[in-house]
Amino acid sequence: MQAIKTMNLSKRYPGITAVCNLNLDIAQGELFSLLGVNGAGKTTTIKMLTGLTTPSGGDAIVGGHSILRERAQVKQLIGVSPQQTAIAPNLTVKENLQLICGIHGFSREKTRERIEKIAIQLALGDVFSRKAGTLSGGWQRRVSIAMALISEPQILFLDEPTLGLDVIARHALWEIIRALKGKVTIILTTHYMEEAQALSDRIGIMKNGRLLATGTAEELIHLAGEHDFEAAFVALVKEDVLCE
Amino acid sequence: MRMMTFAKRCAKEILRDPVNLGFGLGFPLVLLVLLSCLQKNIPVPLFEINMLTPGITVFGLSFMTLFSATLIAKDRESAFLQRLYTTPLMGIDFILGYMLPVLPIALAQTVLCYLAAIPLGLSISVHMLSAIAGIIPMAVFNIALGLLCGSVLNVKQVSGLCGALLTNLSAWLSGVWFDLKLVGGIFEKAAYALPFVHAVEMEQALFSADYALAFAHVFPIFLYGTGTLALAAVCFLRQMKQQ
Secondary structure: OEEEEEEEEEEEEOOEEEEEEEEEEEEOOOEEEEEEOOOOOHHHHHHHHOOOOOOOEEEEEEOOEEOOOOHHHHHHHEEEEOOOOOOOOOOEHHHHHHHHHHHOOOOHHHHHHHHHHHHHHOOOHHHOOOEHHHOOHHHHHHHHHHHHHOOOOOEEEEEOOOOOOOHHHHHHHHHHHHHHEOOEEEEEEEOOHHHHHHHOOEEEEEEOOEEEEEEOHHHHHHHHOOOOHHHHHHHHHHOOOOOO | OHHHHHHHHHHHHHHOOHHHHHHHHHHHHHHHHHHHHHHHHOOOHHHOHHHHHHHHHHHHOHHHHHHHHHHHHHHHHOOHHHHHHOOOOOHHHHHHHHHOOHHHHHHHHHHHHHHHHOOOOOOOOOHHHHHHHHOHHHHHHHHHHHHHHHHHOOHHHHHHHHHHHHHHHHHHOOOOOOOHHHHOHHHHHHHHHOHHHHHHHHHHHHHOOOHHHHHHOHHHHHHHHHHHHHHHHHHHHHHHHHO
16 A cells, blocks of 8 residues: 655746656555755655645645645644754653644543653653753754654654764664664655665655656666666766756 | 643743743843832932833833744744644644743733832732733733744844844833933834833833723734734744745
């Protein structure tokens, strides 16, 4: 069953087309990575799929609901961890999680259960009572993902979740993301080849707002006629592609 | 329910910022004490405690603008709002959630000013209660102004505009520090075209139980309050859509 289907999804700004006629199918439980250089259209795609930006053309079905006509229903199904750290700095980690539960209308009992579960799942015990603003970048990113997960989303959007993190924090987050695979549909955007290769079921490569190719890392290597994924990525994005 | 959850969060963010809170709540009290001391040495009718205290409570409201504008601008810059825009919260939840928690803080500040004025010579009167309740329309104007500034300005601009310019404007054009009639002309006309002096004179009238005079000042405050609130709501919803 499909979790996300886009039909000629496009976003145009004056003088620039950020996303051009995107057609994408993502299966339920799949971890799909959008890979591309700066300005490829990855974040704009996520913004349209999460209801932050209205498409200029086309539509997308997210969890069975149109992002144009059923935005409220879509918002009930998704969790988003934005590119920048998005936490309430003067609230403790626990209060940040309680905030999201309250916004989703959870009962007191369900809030307690969800927080206990997420705290174990993401190993937040040590920082639970600390103000989120005092945590390191890696921990803040982990809290940000916990906030995206606490509402039990069917579809999780992770926009460059490991950007700016050191190698240890990055690998710790990879473990968390791996543990989620199969339980939640995950759409991940990243700049990092090794991240996309290590985590994804399938990868979509974007450039200038267009989807150049999709497939497993091995399929993309084969498609580009290269021996490793980085070389395949470079070969695929080297071609000049402009939106018509 | 969702709105209240968000409002609680906003209250915590404001109340847990010790610099903001200390300066915002403490500065009007310091001014009250200083000007009362000045009045004891060089008697000026304007600085008599029953005239000064209502004026200081109105001046203190400019910090409410700073509180709400800073919080909103910070949320916008940190992508925290972007996250919340992907949740089931609606535009009205955000607007009320940002505004409601600042209202009790404004009332608490007003109560603190009146309590602090008692040892300085202010006689305890039942009219204090009407003066405290009467601060609400002007508080709504100041909080709505914060929503407006936070929706269109960044954190740096908010500090400059709300922190420096607005506090000075509300001080100079309110008639608290000097009698506007002494300056007269365009300055006095400009002051009376804005809500600050009306709020001060309404508070002074309420404290002296002159309800007819207080009522005469209600209209401009109400007009500025509703106008600013409507504009703030439009600007907030517009920036929400632009995300």
